[in-house]
Every structure is written in C-alpha cells, then in structure tokens.
Amino acid sequence: MTRMTNPLILKLEQRDQLSDEEKRALENAISRVRIVEADEDIVREGDRPTESSLLLDGFAARYKIVSNGRRQISALHVAGDFIDLHSFLLKTMDHGVLALTTCRIAHVPHTTLEKITDEYPHLTRMLWLNTLIDGAIHREWLTAMGRLSATAHMAHLICELFLRLKAVGRTEGDTIQLPITQAELGDTLGLSTVHVNRVLQELRKEGLIRFQGDALTILDWERLKKVGEFTSTYLSLQNEDR
Amino acid sequence: MTRMTNPLILKLEQRDQLSDEEKRALENAISRVRIVEADEDIVREGDRPTESSLLLDGFAARYKIVSNGRRQISALHVAGDFIDLHSFLLKTMDHGVLALTTCRIAHVPHTTLEKITDEYPHLTRMLWLNTLIDGAIHREWLTAMGRLSATAHMAHLICELFLRLKAVGRTEGDTIQLPITQAELGDTLGLSTVHVNRVLQELRKEGLIRFQGDALTILDWERLKKVGEFTSTYLSLQNEDR
C-alpha cells in the first residue's frame, strides 16, 4: 500500500494542530488494515469490540432495525471517520455499522486508546472532539428530520456530505462520488424510496444538483444551502486551540 | 444549601467507580451556582462559553429554531446532565439551551476541564463517556423519529425519561414529575401540539400511562416498552471498567 496521509490526521488537523509526536502516536495506533465488502457488517449490534474501526476509504452507515423490519441509518461515514470510536467507552454496540461500498478499515485496539488517554491529553481531547462532532451532526439531523420538509432535509444532507468529503480531499470541483442508493438515502432521511426519488427530481428540476450514477454535482451551492437551511457551524471546521 | 451528593457523581458512578480523589476533583471544579428561571436561555446559539453548565436541578432543552419559526428540541436534560460539556472542545454553540423549569446550574470553567484532562485520565474518560451517552441518545431519537409511529415515539421517550430520572434518584415509585407542556413535547418529537395530544390520549386509553398535571405515572411498563420498542442498552446503565 502506498504511504499516504492518514485521512483521520487530515481531518483532525483541520480543527487543531497536531504535534509530530501525536501524529506518530496515531499512526502507530493502527494495528491492521482490513477490507470489508459492500453490504457486509463492519460491527454488529450487541458486539463488544476490543478495537475501534477507522474508515480509510469507502462509505459506511450506522443503522438500527426496528420491529417491522424498517431500517434507520443514524450516521453516514466517509474516509477519515472513526466509525465506532465510542465503543472504546460505551463497550456494547447499541447499533450496527454497515459497509455501503467496499471499505478499507484500520483497527485501533482499545488498549492503545487507553494508553493514548493516559499519555497524550491533547490528542485525547482531539479524539473526544471527533466524537463530539459526530454528536453535533446527530443533533443537526434531528432538527432536519423533525422540522424540515423532505426536500429541505435532502438538500441539507447533500450540503453536509459535500463539506465533509471536501474536508478530507474527496471532492473534484463541485462533484462528489456518492455511491448510495435511493433506498439507503431513504433510510437515512426517514423517507420511503419513492419519496426520495420525488425529492431528488425536484432538486434536479430546480437546477440545484445533477446526480447521475454515483456522481453528484452541486450546480448552485448558495440556493442549495438556502433550501436546506444549511449552516456549517456544527461541523467545527475552524482551526482552534482545543 | 444543604450538602448533598452531586447528581453528576451519582450518574457517573452508575457507569464506573470513581476514586475519592476524582470525586474531589469534580466537586472542586464547580465555581459557582446560578438559578435560571423557566423559559430563559442558559446558553445561546453562537455563544462561545468559557465554562460548561451542569444541571443540578430542573429540566432543560437543547433546541434550534428553523426558518419558519418552528423549533426542534434535540435533547432534554435532567438533574446530573452536563448540559454543554461539549462546548469545552466545540467552542462555538451551534444551538441554544433553554430552561424548561427553574434550573439550578453549576458552572465548571473550561480551564478546569483542561486541567482535568491533563491530570486525571480516567476521570477524563468518564466525562467523555458522558458526552458519548448523549450521542447514543441522539441516535436513538433519530431512529424513533425516522421509523417509529408518533405513538411509539412518545412511548419511547417516556421510557427513556423514566430510566434517566431513576438513575439520579428522581422517581417516586412508577411516577415522575414531568413539567413539560405538550407543545414542548411536540418540539421534541417533531410533532404538532395537536398530534401530541392525540397520542397521549391513546397511551392513556390503552392504560399505559396516567399523566395529569406534571405527574406522569407508568401503569404498564412492559407494554409501554413494547409499544415504544424500547431497550435500554444505549443508556449504558451498567457499571464497567472504562
């Protein structure tokens, strides 16, 4: 495998400086890299992992199945996301994580994480920050789900994904690769597949996006933001002392 | 004020042991206590707090207002909850926090939190855990909002609040004091006030709850859990080494 910047480091460095020692500690934390194929579980509900999974490449979704078989996706993960860092302290997974595409995953043993919390306070805060941003995204999704129309909600999600992918260098101009089916989008937004389709058509008709195959292009960022009532504050994209 | 167990310590000790030194560090972290009246903001969106607020008594809500004036509540907080611990690292508040009742609030300066992360790794992990549980609750709410019926969602919320209040000794038998209006419940569940009323009537008619004034009594826990598809795993109520 070619040596390239770990996307987690890329992600954290947008929020605060990391010392060389901290970066080394992170790089060394990775014990092994694994490939998970699309539609396979990366972690299952009820598992008690002894290591956490860092997504190096691909798309993954945290999800939960409810009684009538319906599924809700509570988070979408992209390169650089520490998928189940929370299992380090929460111990038991209360939801599963699914690979939406082929995923390249690095593993960090919980014992290593514990050592980091013992020895690197600032790096610990940065990992904590990472989970706090996940929480902020959850809150934003709750607001969008509860109080925005389906169309606005979809626009919001697209804005968010674009910025998150941009933060880890995964955009090409105004285009992102979004290899997610409409059914999966429905499970993310809490909508039916049919309605996802209607909503996407509307965004297309309004000239806000183009979405063919996996390539999603943002045609009018300002209007898309407005439709989705999107502000990026919650993503904490500023570099600050933390 | 009478000296009584800090509800945060109570809350954390359900999840793992705290040493005397850690408890002392927590007690000492509190710089001043303040009363906030019902319907006042505790923190406002856009604020950059230099201290975090710990709720000692009362009910508070994290909320966000969207364009047409509608409001979404993304979290309900009870005694022992560290309302905006995340502002320690996220810096800028992306939402406001409102007192739903008169609230007694302790303040912990961010500088003190930083010192704790430098000196008390295990206590740091416990505070981190605290924010992780908030995140787990967010995910659960997302699932309930996206994929449960309004009635099930309400039942779910009631189950959760009951257990969370029980964990800090705020239940009397099967009854909790829930001084929250139906409009506020609507903003929490993403429903209209009218529909909240319908749904509560249904739960009453089914003999699952009694809810008069502020007193909410659970009449049939098992059936309420079933209706709300509630499992408590996500609340991490087990004591474990963390």
Added chain:
DNA sequence: CTTGAGCATAAACATATGTGAGTGCAGCTC
C-alpha cells in the same frame, strides 16, 4: 368574584408522505 393567561382538548379539513404494484434500463453472467 372577575379577568386573563396558558394549557389541554376537540372537530373539520388539508396535505405531505407512504404503499403497492409495475415499467424499463444498464450491467452481469452464462
């Protein structure tokens, strides 16, 4: 004792979104 505010409740009606069933295309496999 009256007034008014804030809520819970109600009924009639409106609509965003869900459901079920089906079509057609693009890319695989054999």
Added chain:
DNA sequence: GAGCTGCACTCACATATGTTTATGCTCAAG
C-alpha cells in the same frame, strides 16, 4: 445475446400527521 438482478423511476391511491379555529379548564393576579 438471453436472461437475471438491482435500481431508478411512475402512477394511483391510502393515511398519518399537520393546520386552523374554537372551547373549556385551572390557577394566579387584581
């Protein structure tokens, strides 16, 4: 190149939930 399979996409119809407006309680203020 025939036949699958997985998706995007459509249409007709169903329904959960929202909206508007109004009523009546309860409790505090005067």
